[in-house]
Amino acid sequence: MSALSSSSSPLRLGIAGLGTVGAGVIKLIEANADLISARAGRALKVVAVSARNRKQDRGICLDTLRWYDNAADLVNDAEVDVIVELIGGAEGTARTLVEAALKAGKPVVTANKALLALHGPALAKLSADNAAPLLFEAAVAGGIPAIKTVREGLAADRLERIGGILNGTCNYILTVMRETGQDFATVLADAQKLGYAEADPSTDVDGWDAAHKLAILAGLAFGQPVVFDSLHVEGIRQIGSADLDFARKLGYRIKLLGLASLREDGLEARVTPCLVREDAPIAQVDGVFNAVVTESAFAGRLMIEGRGAGAGPTASAVTADLIDIARGKTVSVWGVEHSDKPALQALPLSAGKGAFYLRLLVEDRPGVIADVSAVLRDCGVSLRSMLQPTPARNETTPHVPLILVTHQTSEAAMQDAVTRIKALSVVTASPVVIRIETD
Ligand SMILES: NC(=O)C1=CN([C@@H]2O[C@H](COP(=O)(O)OP(=O)(O)OC[C@H]3O[C@@H](n4cnc5c(N)ncnc54)[C@H](O)[C@@H]3O)[C@@H](O)[C@H]2O)C=CC1
Ligand SMILES: N[C@@H](CC=O)C(=O)O
Numbered sequence: 001m002s003a004l005s006s007s008s009s010p011l012r013l014g015i016a017g018l019g020t021v022g023a024g025v026i027k028l029i030e031a032n033a034d035l036i037s038a039r040a041g042r043a044l045k046v047v048a049v050s051a052r053n054r055k056q057d058r059g060i061c062l063d064t065l066r067w068y069d070n071a072a073d074l075v076n077d078a079e080v081d082v083i084v085e086l087i088g089g090a091e092g093t094a095r096t097l098v099e100a101a102l103k104a105g106k107p108v109v110t111a112n113k114a115l116l117a118l119h120g121p122a123l124a125k126l127s128a129d130n131a132a133p134l135l136f137e138a139a140v141a142g143g144i145p146a147i148k149t150v151r152e153g154l155a156a157d158r159l160e161r162i163g164g165i166l167n168g169t170c171n172y173i174l175t176v177m178r179e180t181g182q183d184f185a186t187v188l189a190d191a192q193k194l195g196y197a198e199a200d201p202s203t204d205v206d207g208w209d210a211a212h213k214l215a216i217l218a219g220l221a222f223g224q225p226v227v228f229d230s231l232h233v234e235g236i237r238q239i240g241s242a243d244l245d246f247a248r249k250l251g252y253r254i255k256l257l258g259l260a261s262l263r264e265d266g267l268e269a270r271v272t273p274c275l276v277r278e279d280a281p282i283a284q285v286d287g288v289f290n291a292v293v294t295e296s297a298f299a300g301r302l303m304i305e306g307r308g309a310g311a312g313p314t315a316s317a318v319t320a321d322l323i324d325i326a327r328g329k330t331v332s333v334w335g336v337e338h339s340d341k342p343a344l345q346a347l348p349l350s351a352g353k354g355a356f357y358l359r360l361l362v363e364d365r366p367g368v369i370a371d372v373s374a375v376l377r378d379c380g381v382s383l384r385s386m387l388q389p390t391p392a393r394n395e396t397t398p399h400v401p402l403i404l405v406t407h408q409t410s411e412a413a414m415q416d417a418v419t420r421i422k423a424l425s426v427v428t429a430s431p432v433v434i435r436i437e438t439d
């Protein structure tokens with residue numbers, strides 16, 4: 001009887017990557033050993049590991065574990081039943097390791113969203129062809145059981161829309177900037193210290209990490225993978241404290257949202273900062289918390305919230321997948337058996353509609369508002385409200401902010417209006433444009 005199907009022998013794990021998540025998994029398995037054995041029907045035992053630096057102090061003892069300098073060698077260890085990939089990155093060692101493990105018929109648990117978003121279809125095929133499970137609950141929204149909710153909890157329903165707050169680092173930055181007025185760089189450095197950010201934090205702040213998660217969620221929700229490069233992706237670098245403040249004055253908060261909807265004419269999928277009404281449930285999701293929202297025909301609207309990053313929540317999700325493997329549970333990657341549907345391409349952003357917040361920096365002289373209003377009128381964009389903060393009495397600045405809020409309009413009309421506004425001589429900096437999420 002193989003170690004995978006034996007109910008009494010421990011499930012032996014080879015862990016690649018001992019950073020925030022890898023070390024977190026080892027600590028959790030040790031702390032909750034009895035509970036895990038009871039729920040899994042057998043113990044989880046880490047037997048081998050690989051990382052860049054063997055000597056680094058991680059607060060865990062590696063003395064009894066086999067060490068591999070080359071993570072891919074974990075696959076050839078006959079006493080490793082399951083590969084746990086916690087290195088990260090869509091290419092390089094992480095990809096080589098996961099592919100080799102699946103080809104060898106070894107189950108894989110990973111937290112690697114970049115890998116799944118970019119190579120999900122090929123990995124799903126390897127998983128199916130070799131009857132090797134590939135589980136990735138930790139890849140989306142950390143400790144929130146988002147994958148299970150969509151793939152299992154909503155298995156009977158037809159999903160129409162999925163998304164939410166999908167990056168803990170960005171939500172932490174926007175929350176702390178709003179609450180304390182600290183600058184972007186300081187708050188990002190804190191998020192890195194807390195273990196929330198990716199190895200290259202531009203993956204977080206430029207929206208790519210949220211996009212990886214959105215692609216995975218949309219693939220699960222709509223039963224077929226999504227062409228990652230077709231997603232529209234914006235990050236939060238352009239959002240200043242001034243925007244958080246103006247948004248508050250207008251009754252909104254700013255969140256980085258990933259949203260995917262399956263419309264009659266195709267898939268709409270984008271990651272963009274959005275103004276959300278301050279009394280909306282998603283506006284209350286602050287700090288490192290994420291929220292995953294689904295809309296489906298029978299279940300209606302559902303929102304689950306929890307910590308989206310950090311050692312504990314992520315280790316919890318990784319270990320829950322390991323328990324599933326120990327129990328012998330099998331699920332297909334996109335939740336659809338024998339599917340060979342082609343990957344879904346997202347519609348261009350210009351095909352959509354939206355309402356918008358615009359922050360302009362303009363010359364402080366008569367006629368400016370008339371010039372800007374004329375452009376909006378010519379582009380067919382209707383203005384809902386305007387905010388022109390009065391400069392402090394002794395301030396002698398020649399440039400002042402002008403905040404505009406539009407009614408619902410077409411993205412194409414808005415793009416045209418922004419290009420023309422930018423070209424006006426009275427507008428002295430590139431406009432900041434933020435979508436307003438009305439649902
Ligand atoms: N930190 C978090 O809150 C979350 C992280 N994730 C994902 O989990 C994975 C790991 O993330 P973290 O633990 O935060 O990263 P980390 O940077 O803290 O740790 C990465 C580990 O991989 C090791 N490593 C790097 N290159 C290697 C190689 N070629 N061979 C062997 N080991 C190598 C490093 O030595 C380090 O131990 C990534 O895919 C990340 O996107 C997912 C959810 C949350
Ligand atoms: N860097 C990611 C980690 C979890 O996926 C985030 O901030 O959400």
Ligand code: NA
Pocket residue numbers: 137138139140141142143144145146147317
């Ligand atoms: Na999760």
